[in-house]
Amino acid sequence: QSALTQPRSVTGSPGQSVTISCTGTNSDVGRYYSVSWYQQHPGKPPKLIIYDVDKWPSGVPDRFSGSKSGNTASLTISGLQPEDEADYYCCSYAGTYIPYLFGTGTNVAVL
Amino acid sequence: VQLEQSGAEVRKPGESLKISCTNSGYGSNNYWLGWVRQMPGKGLEWVALISLAGSESRISPSFQGRVTISVDQSTNTAYLQWSSLQASDTAMYYCARRPSITASPFDYWGHGSLVTVSS
Numbered sequence: 001q002s003a004l005t006q007p008r009s010v011t012g013s014p015g016q017s018v019t020i021s022c023t024g025t026n027s028d029v030g031r032y033y034s035v036s037w038y039q040q041h042p043g044k045p046p047k048l049i050i051y052d053v054d055k056w057p058s059g060v061p062d063r064f065s066g067s068k069s070g071n072t073a074s075l076t077i078s079g080l081q082p083e084d085e086a087d088y089y090c091c092s093y094a095g096t097y098i099p100y101l102f103g104t105g106t107n108v109a110v111l
Numbered sequence: 112v113q114l115e116q117s118g119a120e121v122r123k124p125g126e127s128l129k130i131s132c133t134n135s136g137y138g139s140n141n142y143w144l145g146w147v148r149q150m151p152g153k154g155l156e157w158v159a160l161i162s163l164a165g166s167e168s169r170i171s172p173s174f175q176g177r178v179t180i181s182v183d184q185s186t187n188t189a190y191l192q193w194s195s196l197q198a199s200d201t202a203m204y205y206c207a208r209r210p211s212i213t214a215s216p217f218d219y220w221g222h223g224s225l226v227t228v229s230s
Contacts, residue, residue, distance in 0.1 A: 038217075045221065045223055046207075100147075103154070105155070
């Protein structure tokens with residue numbers, strides 16, 4: 001099973017909104033409501049910021065929001081802040097034997 | 112929540128290696144532990160997953176035959192093992208915790224174990 005497809009990079013100015021897409025198939029993103037998003041700063045481990053498409057773990061600001069339509073999930077960062085500059089990865093459940101299928105990753109730059 | 116991973120390792124091609132991850136804290140056996148590979152400058156790839164409460168495990172088809180995952184239930188420790196390393200195994204290996212509910216996300220991550228394979 002191939003990695004989910006994300007844009008390589010997205011750029012925004014402080015205060016703006018950016019949206020990252022995550023395209024899969026009807027065997028993963030399109031089939032399950034189990035899409036999560038992870039934020040990774042350089043040299044750090046990933047951090048869960050969205051799960052089950054649109055839920056927030058405790059402590060994650062609601063500037064981050066998730067959605068899904070068909071085989072594509074999306075992460076929107078509203079009110080972009082300098083500390084949001086990082087790599088973002090989507091991840092979908094794809095069944096019992098492939099419980100985690102990651103996306104290709106998107107670098108968010110804040111100009 | 113603490114996920115304690117073993118330290119950086121340097122090995123030669125063909126050598127074996129076993130890295131570890133311990134989940135400590137209350138109720139720490141009610142989880143699964145997974146391994147995620149990140150090659151230098153690249154993205155995240157799921158490697159394997161194992162239950163801390165039993166022997167149930169999963170290995171990604173991409174890594175099947177290359178790695179072995181095991182668990183010591185008495186210490187809530189998961190292990191990832193190679194019998195014959197290759198240079199292409201050079202990567203950071205993150206341990207991550209998943210609640211014992213199907214399709215749960217990885218909610219906490221360790222700081223990573225850097226594996227370098229070089230002659």
